[in-house]
Amino acid sequence: MMLRAPLLAFLLLAMPGGAARAEDLVSGVSQDTIQITSNYTGTDIVVFGAIERPQNIQGRNIVVVVRGPDEAMTVRRRSRIAGVWVNSDAARFEGLPAYYYLASTEPVARIAPPDALARYGIGLQALKPSATGSHHDPEPFRQAVIRHLRQTGLYVESPGSIDFLSETLFRTKVPVPAGVTRGQYNVEVYLFRDGEVVSAQSTPFFVDATGLERRLFNMAHNAPLAYGLACVAMAMMLGWISAVLFRRPD
Amino acid sequence: MEIYLPVAEMSVNWLIIIALGTGVGFLSGLFGVGGGFLMTPLLVFTGIPSTVAVATTLSHVTASSMSGALAQWRKRAIDFSLAGVMLVGGVAGTLFGVWLFALMRRQGQMDLIVSLTYVIMLGSIGFIMLRESLATLKAYRSGATVSHHVVSRGWILGLPFKMRFRQSRLYISVIPPIGIGFVVGTLSAIMGIGGGFIIVPAMIYLLRMPTRMVMGTSLVQIIAVTSITTVLQATHNFAVDIVLAGLLVSGGVVGAQLGVRAGAKLRGEQLRFLLALLVLTVGAGLAWQLVARPADIYSLAETAP
Numbered sequence: 001m002m003l004r005a006p007l008l009a010f011l012l013l014a015m016p017g018g019a020a021r022a023e024d025l026v027s028g029v030s031q032d033t034i035q036i037t038s039n040y041t042g043t044d045i046v047v048f049g050a051i052e053r054p055q056n057i058q059g060r061n062i063v064v065v066v067r068g069p070d071e072a073m074t075v076r077r078r079s080r081i082a083g084v085w086v087n088s089d090a091a092r093f094e095g096l097p098a099y100y101y102l103a104s105t106e107p108v109a110r111i112a113p114p115d116a117l118a119r120y121g122i123g124l125q126a127l128k129p130s131a132t133g134s135h136h137d138p139e140p141f142r143q144a145v146i147r148h149l150r151q152t153g154l155y156v157e158s159p160g161s162i163d164f165l166s167e168t169l170f171r172t173k174v175p176v177p178a179g180v181t182r183g184q185y186n187v188e189v190y191l192f193r194d195g196e197v198v199s200a201q202s203t204p205f206f207v208d209a210t211g212l213e214r215r216l217f218n219m220a221h222n223a224p225l226a227y228g229l230a231c232v233a234m235a236m237m238l239g240w241i242s243a244v245l246f247r248r249p250d
Numbered sequence: 251m252e253i254y255l256p257v258a259e260m261s262v263n264w265l266i267i268i269a270l271g272t273g274v275g276f277l278s279g280l281f282g283v284g285g286g287f288l289m290t291p292l293l294v295f296t297g298i299p300s301t302v303a304v305a306t307t308l309s310h311v312t313a314s315s316m317s318g319a320l321a322q323w324r325k326r327a328i329d330f331s332l333a334g335v336m337l338v339g340g341v342a343g344t345l346f347g348v349w350l351f352a353l354m355r356r357q358g359q360m361d362l363i364v365s366l367t368y369v370i371m372l373g374s375i376g377f378i379m380l381r382e383s384l385a386t387l388k389a390y391r392s393g394a395t396v397s398h399h400v401v402s403r404g405w406i407l408g409l410p411f412k413m414r415f416r417q418s419r420l421y422i423s424v425i426p427p428i429g430i431g432f433v434v435g436t437l438s439a440i441m442g443i444g445g446g447f448i449i450v451p452a453m454i455y456l457l458r459m460p461t462r463m464v465m466g467t468s469l470v471q472i473i474a475v476t477s478i479t480t481v482l483q484a485t486h487n488f489a490v491d492i493v494l495a496g497l498l499v500s501g502g503v504v505g506a507q508l509g510v511r512a513g514a515k516l517r518g519e520q521l522r523f524l525l526a527l528l529v530l531t532v533g534a535g536l537a538w539q540l541v542a543r544p545a546d547i548y549s550l551a552e553t554a555p
Contacts, residue, residue: 038493041252041261078547084540085547086362144548178254178261209256216256220488228484231492232477235309235499239316242503246317247324 023060024052025199027189034176036209042178045205047103047187048171061104061111061192062162063122066174068099068154068207069183073129075141091133091141098181100124100155103172107159112195120190120197124150124157153177182207257491258302264497266296271310271501278314278502279321279509280516281450281525286311286443286476287372287532289498300361302491304442305483308476309495311444314506315469315476321510322466329417329463333470335424336431336449340475343435348482351440364441365540371437372533375451379526382455386519418459418467426456435475439482444472447529454522461518 027049034043047064054060072094076087104111108123118126124146131138149155154177162172174187184204191199209217220227253264270292278285286307293303322328354363409423430452434445449468453459459467484490513521 036254038254039252040254073550076549078544078549080543084362084366085542085544087549141548144546145550147546148548148550178252179259181259209254213254213256216492220257220484220490220492224485224488225481227492228481228490231309231484231490231495232312232480234492234496235313235480236316236473236477238496238499238503239313239506240320242313242507243317243320246321246504246507 022053023055023191023193023198025189025191025201026050026052027187027201027203029187029203029205032205034205034207036182036207036213037211038213040178042180043176044173045176046171046173047189048169049189049201050170051168051191054168055193057167059194061106062170063105063108063111063190063192064101064103064162064172064174065120065122065188065190066099066101067097067121067186067188068181069097069185070095071098071181073145075144077141077144089133089141091131091138093129093131093138093142093145095129096127096145098154098183099176099185100127100149101174102157102159103161103174104159105162108157111192112197116195116197120188120200122190124155152179154179176207180207182209253493253497255298255302255491255494257488258298258494260297262296262298262494267494267497268501270296271498272505273501274310275314275317275502275505276509276512277505277528278311278446279318279506279511280513281446281509281521281528285314285446285502287368287441287447288528290442291532291536298494301487301489302494305480305487305489306491306494306498307442308438308444308480308483309490310498310502312473312476312480313499314502315444315446315472317503317506318510319466319469319473321507322469325466326417327462328466328470329415329459330467330470331413332415332418332420332427332459333467333474335413336427336434336467336471337474339428339431339433340435340438340471341478343432343437344439344475344478344482345435346432347436347439348479348486350436354440362540365536367437367441369533369537369540371448372529372536375447376526376529376533378455379451379522380530383519383523383526387523390519418457418463420457420459422457430456431471434471438475438479442479444476446472447525450525465513 027047030046034045072092073096074090074092077089078085079088081088102108102123108117117123118128121127127146129142131142133141146155162170164170184206187203187205189201190197208214251263251265252261254261270289274285274289274292277288289307289310290303293307294300319328409425411424412421413424414421430449434449437443437448438445446468449471450464453464453468454461480490
């Protein structure tokens with residue numbers, strides 16, 4: 001996990017200057033911020049790019065990875081004790097992204113060998129968080145996190161979803177569902193040639209709440225006492241108003 | 251139809267939430283209970299994180315109870331002195347419950363203890379109410395006069411610190427009401443409920459209060475306890491979602507008014523019979539969840555803030 005950022009920086013610096021003749025990549029994102037408003041139900045961002053100095057189309061692959069902010073996650077496993085299902089084991093993971101979307105020209109297993117994918121953190125199986133827990137084998141717990149987040153649409157692998165507009169121009173649509181966390185998201189675009197990364201580019205975008213939503217969220221965290229009292233006052237007021245409105249002429 | 255909840259950090263269909271609020275509000279107006287024991291499981295079912303569901307339901311209970319309490323107040327069916335005495339125990343119980351909550355959370359068995367408490371409480375109270383109301387209904391049908399024997403109250407009559415509660419026509423020790431308040435305050439903090447389904451039977455069967463006074467008096471107690479718990483949840487867990495609360499409350503207050511009207515058309519034992527059925531149904535549902543094999547034995551717990 002820690003290795004990824006320096007590795008990318010290295011690639012970004014080394015690739016264009018190092019070999020003038022090598023294939024290269026430019027990419028961008030349709031939006032640099034996504035504003036969560038009261039009627040936010042999810043949106044799409046478009047990641048686009050172009051290959052410079054293109055070579056043979058055979059053996060060339062594009063992988064787009066969108067990664068949300070890291071979150072600590074706890075998974076519990078239930079087992080049956082005296083007829084009742086009880087949480088018995090737990091594992092806590094650090095360094096799993098809250099959102100992970102992968103688009104690629106082919107299933108990633110066919111693009112590069114597992115060690116290359118693991119190096120760049122490409123594919124859900126390459127997510128290797130650090131685990132602490134009451135059980136000696138965190139693997140089934142890790143699989144459970146991935147399974148759960150896939151069901152909620154926060155972890156997606158979508159091979160074959162990159163559209164080529166011409167031989168060198170491509171784009172892909174990345175859904176940003178309603179359940180996303182606020183924070184910085186990174187779009188990483190990789191150009192693979194025969195199983196090796198030859199160019200990569202990383203572009204961030206931000207998901208943030210605006211207007212009333214943002215003020216409420218901030219108030220809940222910065223002035224929790226006033227926020228709690230406001231909730232109580234609102235509940236009492238609405239209760240009182242309704243009692244007045246519905247008063248029977250008796 | 252979708253609206254974004256800033257604290258829960260998710261979108262929900264606001265029509266469904268308002269409908270939930272109205273439905274549960276109707277039941278709370280009808281029976282004089284807050285409805286938290288129904289609302290919390292229902293919200294979790296719609297996908298709202300359980301901490302937010304527990305903390306936000308309390309606002310719904312506050313509002314429904316407020317609306318219901320004002321309706322009862324006009325009928326002069328609130329015993330404020332008894333409610334005040336119970337509240338002394340209620341405040342102490344809430345603080346104790348919040349402390350206990352933190353302790354159980356550290357042990358990692360919060361969910362199980364909450365579910366077990368629900369099943370035991372709902373099961374036993376539902377069963378007692380069902381049996382009593384059926385006996386009364388049967389006697390009523392056969393034309394016999396129902397005599398309310400003062401049974402099993404001997405020890406309560408013997409307690410010191412007696413106080414006269416004029417409106418309820420009671421002369422009892424303050425210890426049982428304070429005790430009931432304490433137990434309910436504790437359970438409120440742990441289960442995220444107002445505790446009406448415990449207070450109401452306790453007042454009827456333990457204190458022998460007139461059923462007419464029970465509704466309004468318990469609602470006053472519930473308003474106070476849920477308000478305190480809401481503030482504690484907001485300051486300790488940042489788990490109260492004001493947008494969700496607003497939606498639930500808007501539906502809830504309308505439902506509560508309709509419920510109070512419907513309740514006026516039914517007799518006390520009929521109400522208790524219906525409430526007993528409802529309580530037993532929810533209890534059985536929760537018991538089933540405890541023993542049935544879960545769809546996935548792994549669950550993703552929310553990480554504490």
